Amino acid sequence: MPKVTKYPRLRTKVYKGKGGKAYVYYVYDMRKENKPDIRLGTDYAKALQKWDELHNLRPQDIGRIEEAFARWEERELPKYSADTYAGYLKNLRTIRPVFGQMVWDEVDLPTLRQYLDLRTAKTQGNREMSLLRLIWGKAKLWGMTRTPWPAEGIRGWKNEENARVFEVTPELFRAVYAQADQVLRDSMDTASATGMRLKDVIAVEMPRNGLLKRIANKTQKVKGAIEFDIADSPVLTRIVQRRELVDTLCPNLLVLPNGLPVTYRMISRRWEDARDAAAYRAEVTGDDELGKRIRQMYLRDMRSFAANLAEDIDEASKLLDHSSVNVTRKHYRTRATRLKAVR
Structure with missing residues (x-):
C-alpha cells in the first residue's frame, strides 16, 4: 500500500546556492496535473497554511x-x-x-x-x-x-542589453529605393520625411488645409498631435499630388493604384523584395560589403534615417515624438555631432 502522509502532495526540495550553501523550500506537488509545482516558501508553518489552502480547495x-x-x-x-x-x-x-x-x-x-x-x-x-x-x-x-x-534602487541587476546601432546612409537608401515600386517608395519617403512609424505611415490620412496630421498609434497621443505643412516638404508635396489623381473613397494618404488601402504586410513584402534585389545587384557587381549592409537594413530604420536628416538632436527627438532626447540619442541618432573648434 502507498505510504499515507499527514500532508499529501507536500514535498521538500533542496537546492544549492552560490558558495555551495544548501537551501530548503516546500512545494505543492502538481505532477498529477502535469503542471509546475507550486512553491510554498521556506517557512514550514507558512507552507502548511498554504498547503491547506491548496489541498482543501480554499481560495488560492x-x-x-x-x-x-x-x-x-x-x-x-x-x-x-x-x-x-x-x-x-x-x-x-x-x-x-x-x-x-x-x-x-x-x-x-x-x-x-x-x-x-x-x-x-x-x-x-x-x-x-x-x-x-x-x-x-x-x-x-x-x-x-x-x-x-525587491530591486528598488538597484542598478545593473537585469541582463545587459546592447542597443542596435545601424546607420542608413543616402547610398543605402537610394539602393533599395531604386528597386522599389511606387507604393514602397511613397512609404519610404513618408517615413524618412516625417519620422513616422510604419503603422502610422499606413494609417495617416490625406492632409487638410495643407497640414498632414499625425497621431501616434503606439502612444495613442491625441493632445499635442504633430502636424506637417505639406508646402514645406517637396517629398510630401509630390506624394499628395500623385495621391489626388487616384479615384478612391479611402481617406488614407497611401493607397494602391486601384484605390484600395495599403496594409502592413503589403509594405513588408515589398520591402523585403526590394532590399534583396538591391543587395543582389550590389553583390553581382563585386561590392559584397554594400550588399551585406543592405541586407542588414530594416524598414523601421527609416526613422533612424529621418533622425539623422534632422538639423540637431532636439529637432530629431521632436520629429520622432520621443519623451526624452536620450532615447533618440541611444537608439536612432547615429550622425555625429559637429562642433566648432574654440580656437
Missing part, C-alpha cells in the same frame, strides 16, 4: 501575486494600444506560471536574478521583469501588498 489567489495579475489584466491591460497590449499579454503569460502562486515576500532580488539567468531570451526576460514591476506598483496602489519592489 488572495494574498498571492496572481490576485494582482488577474486584476491588472482585467482593468489595466485593455487601456493600452494594440501593439503594447499584445506585447504585455505575451509577457504576462510567461511570468504568470512562475510568480502567480507566490506570496509577495517570497519574491526577493536573488529570485528575480535567478529568473533572468534561466531565461534563454535575455532581452525578453528584461521586458518581463519590467512588466512585473509595473504590476507590483499597481498592487501597492490597490492595497494588495506593502512589500517594496
Whole structure:
C-alpha cells in the first residue's frame, strides 16, 4: 500500500546556492496535473497554511501575486494600444506560471536574478521583469501588498542589453529605393520625411488645409498631435499630388493604384523584395560589403534615417515624438555631432 502522509502532495526540495550553501523550500506537488509545482516558501508553518489552502480547495489567489495579475489584466491591460497590449499579454503569460502562486515576500532580488539567468531570451526576460514591476506598483496602489519592489534602487541587476546601432546612409537608401515600386517608395519617403512609424505611415490620412496630421498609434497621443505643412516638404508635396489623381473613397494618404488601402504586410513584402534585389545587384557587381549592409537594413530604420536628416538632436527627438532626447540619442541618432573648434 502507498505510504499515507499527514500532508499529501507536500514535498521538500533542496537546492544549492552560490558558495555551495544548501537551501530548503516546500512545494505543492502538481505532477498529477502535469503542471509546475507550486512553491510554498521556506517557512514550514507558512507552507502548511498554504498547503491547506491548496489541498482543501480554499481560495488560492488572495494574498498571492496572481490576485494582482488577474486584476491588472482585467482593468489595466485593455487601456493600452494594440501593439503594447499584445506585447504585455505575451509577457504576462510567461511570468504568470512562475510568480502567480507566490506570496509577495517570497519574491526577493536573488529570485528575480535567478529568473533572468534561466531565461534563454535575455532581452525578453528584461521586458518581463519590467512588466512585473509595473504590476507590483499597481498592487501597492490597490492595497494588495506593502512589500517594496525587491530591486528598488538597484542598478545593473537585469541582463545587459546592447542597443542596435545601424546607420542608413543616402547610398543605402537610394539602393533599395531604386528597386522599389511606387507604393514602397511613397512609404519610404513618408517615413524618412516625417519620422513616422510604419503603422502610422499606413494609417495617416490625406492632409487638410495643407497640414498632414499625425497621431501616434503606439502612444495613442491625441493632445499635442504633430502636424506637417505639406508646402514645406517637396517629398510630401509630390506624394499628395500623385495621391489626388487616384479615384478612391479611402481617406488614407497611401493607397494602391486601384484605390484600395495599403496594409502592413503589403509594405513588408515589398520591402523585403526590394532590399534583396538591391543587395543582389550590389553583390553581382563585386561590392559584397554594400550588399551585406543592405541586407542588414530594416524598414523601421527609416526613422533612424529621418533622425539623422534632422538639423540637431532636439529637432530629431521632436520629429520622432520621443519623451526624452536620450532615447533618440541611444537608439536612432547615429550622425555625429559637429562642433566648432574654440580656437
